[in-house]
Amino acid sequence: METPALNVQLQTLPASPGVYQYFDKNGKILYVGKAKNLKKRVTSYFTKRHDSHRIGVMVKKIRDIKHIVVDSETDALLLENNLIKKHQPRFNVMLKDDKTYPWICIKNERFPRVFPTRRLVKDGSEYYGPFTNFKTVNTLLDLIKGLYQLRTCNYDLAEEKIQNGKYKVCLEYHLGNCKGPCEDRQSEEEYNRNISAIREIVKGNFKDSLQQFRQQMKEHAERMEFEDAQRIKNKIDILENYQSRSTVVNPRINNVDVFSIVSDEGYGYVNFLQISHGAIIRSHTIEMKKKLDESDKELLELGIVEIRQRFHSRSREIYVPFKVEVGEEVQITVPKLGDKKKIVELSYRNARYFRQEQFKQMKIVDPDRHVNRIMAQMKEDLRLNEEPRHIECFDNSNIQGTNPVAACVVFKNGKPSKKDYRKFNIKTVEGPDDFASMEEVVFRRYRRLLNEEEPLPQLIIVDGGKGQLSSGVKALEDLGLRGKIAIIGIAKRLEELYYPGDSIPLYLDKKSETLKIIQQLRNEAHRFGITFHRNKRSKTALNTELEAIPGIGDKTVVELLKNFRSLKRVREASLEELAQVIGAAKASIVYKNYNPDK
Structure with missing residues (x-):
């Protein structure tokens, strides 16, 4: 106010x-x-x-x-x-801040060490990152260790101390992992050339290192130093293998940040890919809790700013799925086709995969959260006044007008509740009239629930278009339930959803969870109804054949099927076996019916 x-x-x-x-x-x-x-x-x-x-x-x-x-x-x-x-205001999107990401440090010292760390010390050292996990850091460091011999000791390798012979080479030197700068066995110039190459590799640029190694291999081969040439070739193979696994798009795409978003009614998931020379050098997804029904555009803008700050990104160009406003200092590109479009799609797939993983964890850790999210999503998608915790779906089954039946399946909290399934024999309708059959079963179902004071569903789904929906609505109206229970119809061909009094159907996204649950309900109702119809048809056919024998009534038919279990066994039974069950006189009638020649 x-x-x-x-x-x-x-x-x-x-x-x-x-x-x-x-x-x-x-x-x-x-x-x-x-x-x-x-x-x-x-x-x-x-x-x-x-x-x-x-x-x-x-x-x-x-x-x-x-x-x-x-x-x-x-x-x-x-x-x-x-x-x-x-x-952390109450009505703002929740942002999780994590200051413990790992970095790769190139230490500010003579003969710099290269190592992973979570602490940034302002001593002039170089820090590359942050990386989203230590697995990426260790993979890069293993690659670097395989390519270059670097020291791992923490000695102060000042020139005067080396000249005075203060240090002795350690086991790493004898293993070939270090060239012994502590005893002046490696020049500072050579060591620093390796550090320069490592800087480029950490940034995702492998071109210079590959070129350098190929030149070295060629020189060794020319001098017929084939073992050394093979050793360099092994390094080239390691580097090319790593590069081929990390290169995903055109190598000319360099120093670019890629962002995409997937969201639902409660959360947004923003994925970030950092591209250098066509290789993904970083991938990270953040979860953002909505507070005020923020749009995807608002969430993505907030996510972009947060992620670029968090990872200290200085990229001048950003690829996104739609136009965003994140300041004038960066160029915003919305790719329409080609490699740029593919990398945005890859980012989207990463965001979607992250969301799916979160849902799997939710089901294990907090199953109620997952159910609550689905119910809230269905309420929004289907324009309902309350969450459809209890849904019932009806399907009619009749083939060529015979044995008309109907099925009602029940879902509670998005899952089948099989103990609540119900079957209906159509009683008041002659012939194949789906509309009248639907009206009958909906009326019978909810008249019974009302009489027994059982809870009513929040949503009714009828399998069919406007005709079946109108029949269901009429049944609810006759019971005084019109407007108290939401009811919709689903047409089979294009998955249109029809609402009472609205001639224009609603089309849901084919990938939406709401549509998938509705399709599952419809398919389950169809399966349940068809099974009931098939069993009834078989039983009717069986009974009709035995009842058609003159002199054989219902009780005799029941006794025969009860003892012989199938019509085939009745046909193959001997006169004596039949007589033991239904007596000699009736056994003779049944036997002669199936064995007229005897």
């Missing part, structure tokens, strides 16, 4: 880029946001009618507004990101 104090604050807001903060009556921060135009953006919260319930709740709590004017939109993005992480 807008107070006089708030009204004054709104009127005096500048039309400049900046960051705004909302506070409640207790001075607790509610929300941090950025804007190109502070006045326009903040005022919109109080003048618009909000579709999101959470935004409405937040606006009612606002009692104070503070703002910070900055020079550019880029500055606003960075400031917003820092304030969110610092204050």
Whole structure:
């Protein structure tokens, strides 16, 4: 609710880029946001009618507004990101900050060591990263160790100490892992050339190292030093193998950040790929918890700023699936085809895979969270007033009008509840009339639930289009349940979803979880109904053949099937075997029916 104090604050807001903060009556921060135009953006919260319930709740709590004017939109993005992480406001997207990523350090010392670390010390050393896990770091370090002999000791290799013979070579030298700079057996110039090559490899540029090794191999071969040439060739193979595994696109794509997003009703998952010379040198996905139904664009913009800050990215170009605004300092590219498009699609697949992995973990660690997410998604996708925790689906089965039956399957919390499945013999309808049959079974099902005071479903699905849906709606209307239970129809051909009173069907994304659950319901109802129909048809055919024998009634048929178990065994039974079950007179009739020649 807008107070006089708030009204004054709104009127005096500048039309400049900046960051705004909302506070409640207790001075607790509610929300941090950025804007190109502070006045326009903040005022919109109080003048618009909000579709999101959470935004409405937040606006009612606002009692104070503070703002910070900055020079550019880029500055606003960075400031917003820092304030969110610092204050963690209730209504902001949740960002997880992790300061313990591993780095590769090239130590600032004579004959630099190269090693992994989680601590950044400001002593002039070079740090490459951060990497998303130690596996990547160790793979790179193993590669470097296989290519170059570097020292691992922590001696102070000052020139005067080496000249004075203070140190002796260790086991690493004798194993061939180090060339012994501690005893002046390797020059500083040669060692530093290796360090320069390592810098390029860590950055993802293998070209110079490959060229250098090929030249060395050629020189050894010319001098007929074939063992040395083979040793260099092995290094080339190691480097080319690593490069082929990491190169995914055109090597000319260099120093580029790629971002994509996958989201659902509660979370957004932003994937980041860092590309150097056509190779992925870093991949990372973050999970962002929505608070105010943020759009994919809003989440991706926030994710881009957060990830680039977190990984200290200085790339001047970004590939994204759609246009975003993350400041004027970087070039935004939305690829339409070719290698650039493929790398964005690869990023999207990584985000989607990460999301699937999160769901698997949720099912194990917190199964309720997974169910809650699915139910909330179905409520939103199907435009329902409440989550469809209890769904029932109806299907009619009749072949050439014979033995009309129907099936009702029940899903609870998105899973089949087989103990609640029900079968129906159609009683009031003559011939193959799907519409009348649907009306009958829906009416019978919910009349019984009402009489027995059993819980009603939140959603009814009828297998069929507008005709079957209208029949189901009429049955609910006759029971006084119209409007109290949501009901939809699913047409088979294109998976259209029909709603009462709406001639235009709803089409869900073919990959959506909501559609998959509806298809599972429909297929399960069809399977259950067909099985019931087939069993009934077989039983009817069996009974009809025995009952058609003159002088044989229902009780005799039951006795025969009860003892012989199948019609085939009845046909093959001897007169004596039949007589033991149904008596001599009736046994003679049955036997003569199947054995007229005897």
